[in-house]
Amino acid sequence: MSSAGWIMLIGALVGGSCALLGCFLVLRKISMLGDAISHAILPGIVIAFLMTGSTSSFPIFVGAIVLGLLTAFLVQTLARSGVQGDAAIGVTFTSLFAIGVVLVSQYAAQKDLDLDCVLYGEIAFTPFDRVGGVPRAFWVNLALLAVNGIVLGLFYKQFKLCAFDPEMASAVGISVAGFHYLLMALVSITTVGAFESVGAILVVAMLIVPAATAYLLTDRLEWMLAIAVGLGAASSVAGYFMARGLGCSIAGAMASVGGLFFATAFLFSPSHGVVTRRVAQGRMRRTVANEDMLLWAGRRLEIEAEPAFDLRTVSRGIERLPRDTGTIVSRMLRAGLLMEVEGRYRLTERGEGRALELIRRHRVYESYLDELGYPVDHLHAAADRVEHHLSPALTAAMDAAVAYPERDPQGKPIPGSQDPR
Numbered sequence: 001m002s003s004a005g006w007i008m009l010i011g012a013l014v015g016g017s018c019a020l021l022g023c024f025l026v027l028r029k030i031s032m033l034g035d036a037i038s039h040a041i042l043p044g045i046v047i048a049f050l051m052t053g054s055t056s057s058f059p060i061f062v063g064a065i066v067l068g069l070l071t072a073f074l075v076q077t078l079a080r081s082g083v084q085g086d087a088a089i090g091v092t093f094t095s096l097f098a099i100g101v102v103l104v105s106q107y108a109a110q111k112d113l114d115l116d117c118v119l120y121g122e123i124a125f126t127p128f129d130r131v132g133g134v135p136r137a138f139w140v141n142l143a144l145l146a147v148n149g150i151v152l153g154l155f156y157k158q159f160k161l162c163a164f165d166p167e168m169a170s171a172v173g174i175s176v177a178g179f180h181y182l183l184m185a186l187v188s189i190t191t192v193g194a195f196e197s198v199g200a201i202l203v204v205a206m207l208i209v210p211a212a213t214a215y216l217l218t219d220r221l222e223w224m225l226a227i228a229v230g231l232g233a234a235s236s237v238a239g240y241f242m243a244r245g246l247g248c249s250i251a252g253a254m255a256s257v258g259g260l261f262f263a264t265a266f267l268f269s270p271s272h273g274v275v276t277r278r279v280a281q282g283r284m285r286r287t288v289a290n291e292d293m294l295l296w297a298g299r300r301l302e303i304e305a306e307p308a309f310d311l312r313t314v315s316r317g318i319e320r321l322p323r324d325t326g327t328i329v330s331r332m333l334r335a336g337l338l339m340e341v342e343g344r345y346r347l348t349e350r351g352e353g354r355a356l357e358l359i360r361r362h363r364v365y366e367s368y369l370d371e372l373g374y375p376v377d378h379l380h381a382a383a384d385r386v387e388h389h390l391s392p393a394l395t396a397a398m399d400a401a402v403a404y405p406e407r408d409p410q411g412k413p414i415p416g417s418q419d420p421r
Contacts, residue, residue, distance in 0.1 A: 004244075006127040006135050008237045011254055013141035014194045015206050015232025020148045021187050022211030023221070023228050027163040031212070032086065033075060035204045036093030037184060038191040040071040042100025045192065050107055061189050068188025069181055071096060123198060123250050144193040148186055152225075155179065160221055198251040205255035206232060213262040216269040231261055288388050289328050291358055292318050294337065297347050298355025302412075308344040356415040361395045362387045363408035363415075368398040370409040379409055 001009070025034045041064040048063030071092055078088035126137035152159060158179055161169040166176045187207070194203040214227035239254030246253065267275045296317045301307055309317075315325040329345060332338035337351035347355060365387060366379040374382065399405075407413055 003124075003127040004240065006138065007123055007250065008240045010126050010135065010137050010141055011123060011198075011236025011240065011250075012233035013138065013145050014198060014203075015210060015236045015254070015258075016229040017141060017145040017148050017190050018194060018203065018206040019210040019214075019228035019232035020145075020152055020225060021183065021190060022207045022209075023214065023225050024152075024159055024163050024183055025187070026208065026211040026215050027221075031208045032089050033072065033184075034187055034207045036075065036089045037068045037071050037187050038203050038207065040093045040096035040100075041067040041188050041191060042097055043067060043103055044070075044100075045195075046100055046103040046107070050103070060192055064188045064192040065185050067096065068184050068191075072181060072184040123254075140193045144190050148190060151182070151186060155182075159183070163221075198254065202251045202255045205258055206235075209255070209258040209262050210235065213258070213265045216262075216265040216272045219271070231258065235261060284388070286331070289318075289320070289324070290331060290335075290337075291388055293325075293328050293332065294347075294351065294355040295358050295362065297338075298352070298359050301347070301352065301355070308341060308346040310344050314345070358387070360415045361390050363412060364395055364399045364402070364405075365390060366408045366410075367402045367405045367414070371402045376409050 022031075022034065025031050044063035044065075044067030045060050046063075048059040052059045074092045075085075075088045078091065079085050083091070123137075127135045129136045131139060158169070158174050161172075161174060162176050162179050170176050191203050191207070194206065198206060210228040210231040211224070213231050214224045217227055218224050235258040236254050239257040240250055242248075242257060243250040243253035265273065267273050270276060293314065296314065297307075297309070300309065300317070311322060311325060311329065314329070315322045318325065318328075320328070329338060332351070333340065333345075336348055337354060338345050339348050362383050365383045369379050369382055370376065405414060
């Protein structure tokens with residue numbers, strides 16, 4: 001495999017292993033604790049290096065795990081002592097990280113352990129450090145992905161319950177604190193494994209951004225885990241080509257692509273996207289306006305001998321400005337629900353049918369609320385608030401629940417599927 005292939009593969013492994021853990025950090029609303037650990041384990045790495053004189057994986061992992069657990073413990077202790085949660089994280093990780101920076105600059109800068117390596121990493125060099133013809137970073141990150149996957153698979157139910165309902169988890173005998181520290185240990189060793197690939201700073205993006213993006217795209221944990229891993233891998237592959245095209249840092253480009261994925265999900269997520277919600281809200285406003293006019297016109301058929309009306313009359317009837325009413329009328333004309341005759345408007349046959357359906361929905365809901373004991377003088381206002389959200393199936397179910405009444409609580413006839421007149 002070429003160096004480019006190894007770089008993308010190693011990046012994908014880093015993104016996948018970080019994303020698995022990041023999902024639970026995001027769900028538990030402790031994302032910044034992952035940031036804290038990724039920085040605070042630096043003194044553990046340096047101390048392990050100074051004690052052993054080696055940069056081999058085992059002592060480095062031990063030092064990272066110890067400092068990672070210490071960070072989680074200190075944050076928890078400070079929070080329980082009255083320090084605000086974000087302040088506890090900030091104080092702990094900045095203090096420990098500063099200690100690590102001092103130790104690196106004073107004792108390890110000339111011994112193959114420098115700040116540039118630790119903070120920024122350089123994934124472009126990983127293909128050259130090989131074991132058995134395969135880059136060492138590949139084996140390390142593959143092992144981390146496997147360990148994270150196995151641990152989360154074995155204790156999936158426990159991690160899931162601790163993330164969504166820690167009180168329930170504690171009540172059924174699950175050690176919430178134990179699984180919290182297990183998660184922190186996994187975050188610590190995963191961060192160390194990613195150091196030489198993306199560095200301590202950029203690993204935070206790999207840890208949080210894919211998970212946060214997946215959170216916007218689905219409401220199921222299983223899908224969230226799968227999407228996060230896929231996004232982590234996609235960020236690595238796309239980031240490599242972006243870096244090659246722009247001539248910039250590969251790890252930085254990978255994190256930037258992850259940020260672009262997040263921004264896209266933030267704007268266009270089917271359920272949480274800002275643009276998607278705005279479009280849905282606009283569509284709902286138009287639907288409400290259209291249905292209000294049809295309801296007004298349908299009720300007018302019941303009480304007025306002359307079904308035609310002009311723009312001013314309908315504007316007063318639906319209590320909207322003439323300009324807005326003109327827009328609604330134009331939509332109704334285009335939809336074939338209204339027709340214009342000598343400057344006046346009236347419902348088409350199709351429009352009358354739709355108006356009767358809406359009247360029936362409104363009055364069935366009033367009858368249902370009346371059956372539940374809702375005050376009669378509040379029925380109309382309550383139905384006005386909800387009627388635009390009732391589906392035909394729900395209307396039919398409510399109609400059956402109140403034994404198919406012919407009149408609503410005010411004595412007005414409830415249209416059937418066809419105009420009863």
